[in-house]
Amino acid sequence: MYTYKHPRPSVAIDLVLFGIIDHKLVILTGRRAEPPYKGRASLPGAYVYEDESAEETCTRKIKSIGLKPSYLEQLVTLTDPYRDPRGRVIAIAYYGLIPIPQEIPTGDTKIDQMSWITPEEVQKQSWAFDHKKILDIAIKRLRAKIQYSAVSPHFFPEEFTVPELAAVYCAILGRSIDVPNFRRDLLRQNLLVEVGTKHVRGPRARTYNWNWKNKEKFFLSLG
Amino acid sequence: MYTYKHPRPSVAIDLVLFGIIDHKLVILTGRRAEPPYKGRASLPGAYVYEDESAEETCTRKIKSIGLKPSYLEQLVTLTDPYRDPRGRVIAIAYYGLIPIPQEIPTGDTKIDQMSWITPEEVQKQSWAFDHKKILDIAIKRLRAKIQYSAVSPHFFPEEFTVPELAAVYCAILGRSIDVPNFRRDLLRQNLLVEVGTKHVRGPRARTYNWNWKNKEKFFLSLG
DNA sequence: TCAAAAGTGTTCGGGTTACACCCATGG
DNA sequence: CCATGGGTGTAACCCGAACACTTTTGA
Numbered sequence: 001m002y003t004y005k006h007p008r009p010s011v012a013i014d015l016v017l018f019g020i021i022d023h024k025l026v027i028l029t030g031r032r033a034e035p036p037y038k039g040r041a042s043l044p045g046a047y048v049y050e051d052e053s054a055e056e057t058c059t060r061k062i063k064s065i066g067l068k069p070s071y072l073e074q075l076v077t078l079t080d081p082y083r084d085p086r087g088r089v090i091a092i093a094y095y096g097l098i099p100i101p102q103e104i105p106t107g108d109t110k111i112d113q114m115s116w117i118t119p120e121e122v123q124k125q126s127w128a129f130d131h132k133k134i135l136d137i138a139i140k141r142l143r144a145k146i147q148y149s150a151v152s153p154h155f156f157p158e159e160f161t162v163p164e165l166a167a168v169y170c171a172i173l174g175r176s177i178d179v180p181n182f183r184r185d186l187l188r189q190n191l192l193v194e195v196g197t198k199h200v201r202g203p204r205a206r207t208y209n210w211n212w213k214n215k216e217k218f219f220l221s222l223g
Numbered sequence: 224m225y226t227y228k229h230p231r232p233s234v235a236i237d238l239v240l241f242g243i244i245d246h247k248l249v250i251l252t253g254r255r256a257e258p259p260y261k262g263r264a265s266l267p268g269a270y271v272y273e274d275e276s277a278e279e280t281c282t283r284k285i286k287s288i289g290l291k292p293s294y295l296e297q298l299v300t301l302t303d304p305y306r307d308p309r310g311r312v313i314a315i316a317y318y319g320l321i322p323i324p325q326e327i328p329t330g331d332t333k334i335d336q337m338s339w340i341t342p343e344e345v346q347k348q349s350w351a352f353d354h355k356k357i358l359d360i361a362i363k364r365l366r367a368k369i370q371y372s373a374v375s376p377h378f379f380p381e382e383f384t385v386p387e388l389a390a391v392y393c394a395i396l397g398r399s400i401d402v403p404n405f406r407r408d409l410l411r412q413n414l415l416v417e418v419g420t421k422h423v424r425g426p427r428a429r430t431y432n433w434n435w436k437n438k439e440k441f442f443l444s445l446g
Numbered sequence: 447t448c449a450a451a452a453g454t455g456t457t458c459g460g461g462t463t464a465c466a467c468c469c470a471t472g473g
Numbered sequence: 474c475c476a477t478g479g480g481t482g483t484a485a486c487c488c489g490a491a492c493a494c495t496t497t498t499g500a
Binding site: 384385386402403406407422423424425426427428429 | 476477478479480481482
């Protein structure tokens with residue numbers, strides 16, 4: 001038992017994990033198996049342990065779900081004293097990107113029926129706690145972020161072609177983009193390093209990696 | 224006394240309060256009067272009380288300093304278990320904007336020598352805890368924010384002229400901007416409502432308020 | 447031989463930038 | 474009457490958006 005002079009909230013993390021399946025942006029969600037909010041859709045979460053930063057809690061949780069931790073960024077901290085009916089819990093929300101080829105995870109103590117759902121489905125669901133708010137922030141942030149930072153390598157760890165990269169951007173934005181202009185934009189800013197070629201159909205496509213040196217002054221207009 | 228099964232960190236807020244003095248952007252800072260980090264520069268902070276959201280803690284603290292709470296936005300949450308040598312404290316950092324004509328505050332229990340310093344002076348100081356990190360994030364965020372949101376009314380509560388507004392922008396950005404283009408940009412987007420005129424030197428200048436209806440689709444290029 | 451996919455070229459229009467210029471006022 | 478500062482005009486240039494077109498391969 002631990003005793004303090006003043007009451008202290010417990011601290012937890014909530015995760016918005018993005019992936020790409022069938023050229024669509026998807027988010028990992030579950031359904032609460034226990035009250036409160038039993039039966040509602042919810043985000044994976046975990047309590048922050050002693051001697052563990054919130055980031056470490058996130059990576060631990062992601063690993064326990066059975067996914068490989070990828071890019072992770074803090075979103076927002078929710079501090080409403082009454083956001084959890086069981087008692088005060090401060091939630092630090094993060095979003096993470098999960099590389100594409102990973103199996104659909106199973107098994108979480110408090111959440112079952114884990115599944116990947118699209119942003120449109122997010123709007124239709126009925127969410128536990130303030131998770132809907134977190135999701136709205138996360139989707140907005142991700143879409144803004146891809147304009148000025150090289151997010152996609154986290155979805156796409158290997159070398160990629162410009163059309164493949166464009167497909168990832170389309171998936172995140174939920175709309176089509178002009179590939180020729182996209183290519184020019186990337187090349188003009190020296191954001192890519194040519195590494196080889198590959199081909200599936202049509203002419204051989206050049207493959208690239210990100211030029212991490214120029215990652216700072218990154219900006220794409222994206223149609 | 225309060226007892227829990229698991230250890231819990233205490234939760235505090237740290238504040239980066241911006242003002243404008245002599246056409247320069249300034250930040251309210253103090254110097255720690257007690258260990259740890261005695262004598263180092265530091266940001267005002269406070270513990271989050273029971274039944275109080277972190278935002279409420281911020282406004283309470285700002286009021287106790289003797290300033291009027293203005294615009295407030297969450298920045299980042301710091302969770303390193305060892306960021307405070309006294310024990311685990313999670314800090315939720317916020318930045319706030321303080322309207323210009325306010326007296327320099329005095330009196331904080333743990334901080335004395337409160338003063339407004341410029342971003343350049345921030346770089347020179349030796350800071351307590353991870354406050355330098357918080358400041359860097361805050362300054363960067365503010366400078367980005369003024370491009371796409373009407374930040375300045377929080378510095379400038381009364382009606383203002385375009386050149387006055389431009390001066391605030393210059394102060395925040397730390398560089399000059401082209402006033403004619405700045406004016407056109409604002410008017411073209413219907414961001415201003417004309418309310419009158421005033422004059423100090425030269426021809427009478429028109430005074431405006433923000434047109435809050437159009438606040439959403441706000442974007443200034445700022446030369 | 448044709449369809450699909452990679453990549454190039456080119457045009458058009460609008461927005462940003464820079465700067466010249468005019469006007470009103472107070473000293 | 475001139476310096477100061479508010480406000481307008483305008484031309485050059487760049488850049489994004491759209492889309493036609495060429496090239497390369499597999500079926």
